[in-house]
Amino acid sequence: MSLLKGEGVCKDFGGLRAVHNVDFEVGEGEIVGLVGPNGAGKTTLFNVISGYYAPTAGKVRFDGQEIQGLKPFQICRMGIARTFQVPRPLLKLSVYTNILAASLFGRSETTAAVDHPAEVERIMDFLDLSGLRHMPAANLNVAQRKTLEVGRTLATAPKVILLDEVVAGLNPMETDRLMHKVRQIRDNGVTVFFVEHVMRAVMSISDRIYVLNFGEKIAEGTPEEIGGNPAVIEAYLGSGVHSA
């Protein structure tokens, strides 16, 4: 059974149909990419999954349970953690405390007692953030902020993480490093659903990819299938180009 599943998800903003009738499935232990041109509805879909928007129609299931309409904090505690496209650290707080907050609040209330400081140390170690522990998040650069976003999701002991363009704006070396971490996160048992524009990143680590355009799903498949899909090429490059 899929861990995260969308059935006919729609989200309208007034007359604008941002997401239209999108079905998706993310299986446990998968890395699934979500791509599409700007304005395709990717972030909107993530906002629906994570509880920021209630879908206009359709259902989102997590572990078989319907979650649409729940509040973000409830969805987080169930095990779906997200990052923000533009990193939003708690600016006055240190790297350590940012992750601590996620650990203290983001976990399911039914789990056994957790040694939060130890968890924070483990996550900072894993993401090479330990040297920055006392640094107020306001002083971090973009790559560090993006890494901190990932660290906060991990501190909530998630089953799925939704990563919204975590490598956009990073240089190729930073991109490879973070993608490598994402793969390790999956290998440690966390399912990954991620929006990304950096095609090199998407193609290299995704098991499967969904493509959105104008709010609708236009393709899905393995990276190889997507790379050769005419509808996808048209969406990105316009019609007539692929005949050349």
Added chain:
Amino acid sequence: MLQRAQDLRTWVLQQQKWWILLLLVVLAVLPLFASRFVLHILILFFMYVTLAESWNLIAGYTGKVTFGHATFVGIGAYTSLILLKDYGLSPFYTCVLGGLLSALVAVVVGYPLLRLRGPYFSVAMLSLSFIFTALAFNLSGLTEGGRGISVRPFASKIPFYYFMLVSAIVAVWAIHKISRSKFGLGLISVREDEEVADSLGVNTTLYKILAFAGSAALPGIVGGIYGYYMSYMDPKSAFSFSFTLNSIVMCMLGGSGTVLGPIIGAVILRSMSEFVSYLIPGEFYKLLVGALFIGLILYLPGGIMSLFAGKEGSDVFAER
């Protein structure tokens, strides 16, 4: 300058238990020696420490800046005086009931209004204080309207001194504990970014309401003590905007979102008030406070405590 400030901070931290104990002993025995004038100054000082600390909880820690703090002072004062006069309840109970009623009002108005962001919440709270002023004028069966409500004054200042002292201690102690707790971290997350706090699992609605209720209960209690101390309240004096303004300026002058800031702010503002009003009678003091506040916002928006924060900021959770 910065280095010396940090050394001072370290030293204060090392010695602080003893200093606090000494201070409490001095404050506890002071009424045996002090004149009525000194007691009066200290009673007001303790009240303002409580008000500024309670404003600190909702505005400094939670980031919901309110311009309506006087509402809760007024509710406390009226609750207390009405219960004293019409029902003969002991002032101890009336003050506690005033605090509870204030907290209840905060929950009821906070539930819809704490969703508002930025200036909208601030202005909504300002309107709330106007509404309550109007209520006090118009519900004359209960409040005796614009004539005001008066009770027989209590001769000694000493009980008021201890009541206000205990309120201030409770306020400072509570803020100290909260600022280092999980609850406090939740409030700070809401202040830093409400949506992010939500996404990290903080029940932001509940946390905001709890913080607002707490920040309303304290003015409700000291408002009750103050009302009995003055033995008279009319709508203008009970819901006076100066309670709000003083809370804000004291808190921001010392440093909002810190435990000591509001105390420092209250010391400076109350001393200024007494000295300047003594030297130059009239409204000059208000001019000075206004100018000081503008200068503060321009040059030291984090307040005096920000001078002592050091390069690692004021994050108390990472220091452990």
